[in-house]
Amino acid sequence: MRKLCWMAATKLSVDELGNGLCEGTGERTGLDDALLVTLAGIAWEWETRSPELFLARIDWEGMRTSFGDAAEAWQLVESSPVLTFLVEEGKQPAFQDPASALDRWLAKASDLLRPHSSLIRSMGRLLAKEGCLPASQVAALLREVPSGKQ
Numbered sequence: 001m002r003k004l005c006w007m008a009a010t011k012l013s014v015d016e017l018g019n020g021l022c023e024g025t026g027e028r029t030g031l032d033d034a035l036l037v038t039l040a041g042i043a044w045e046w047e048t049r050s051p052e053l054f055l056a057r058i059d060w061e062g063m064r065t066s067f068g069d070a071a072e073a074w075q076l077v078e079s080s081p082v083l084t085f086l087v088e089e090g091k092q093p094a095f096q097d098p099a100s101a102l103d104r105w106l107a108k109a110s111d112l113l114r115p116h117s118s119l120i121r122s123m124g125r126l127l128a129k130e131g132c133l134p135a136s137q138v139a140a141l142l143r144e145v146p147s148g149k150q
Contacts, residue, residue: 001036001037001040001043001109001112001113002022002037003142003145003147004036004112004113004145004147004148004149005029005033005036005037005149006033006147006148007025007027007029007033007037008025008027008135008139009135009136009138009139009142010022010023010024010025010135010138011023011132011133011134011135011138012123012127012132012133012138013127013131013132013133014127014128014131014132018128019041020041020124020127022037022040022041023135031076031080031082031083032083034076035073035076035077035083035105036105036108036109036112038069038072038073038076039069039073039102039105039106039109040109040113041069042058042069042070042073042106042109043106043109043110043113044110044113044120046058046106046110047110047113047114047117048117058070058102058103058106060073060074060098060099060102060103061074061098061099064078073102073105074098074102077098077101077102077105078098081095083101083105084096084097084098084100084101086101086104112149116145119141119142119144119145122141123138123141126141
């Protein structure tokens with residue numbers, strides 16, 4: 001997702017529980033890109049799991065006090081109302097509640113990742129085997145992916 005948001009590739013690693021971790025750069029980024037990067041792991045899980053697991057809406061509010069990406073995403077949306085603003089053709093622009101906004105952003109993250117699913121799976125297998133991929137290797141693996149949200 002970082003490349004799709006015009007961000008530099010960073011080191012990827014897997015913790016002892018099998019959770020993927022993306023190292024940050026400390027660079028400032030736009031709110032929408034920060035949210036998409038934060039939601040990328042959840043979006044990938046959502047996209048690749050059995051559809052029955054995700055027929056029900058994610059309990060964003062219940063996860064907001066937990067740790068991890070869901071809580072971080074909730075905090076971003078709750079503290080930045082611009083992320084909840086929705087403009088739909090033929091409708092009056094309006095603010096969404098945080099959970100609805102997160103559903104919308106999660107779907108967008110999933111849509112952005114979907115065309116790259118085979119590459120993401122390959123990188124996941126390599127990451128599972130190696131435990132860590134340096135930023136230079138991640139950048140090399142992503143060289144064919146165009147930057148920006150296509």
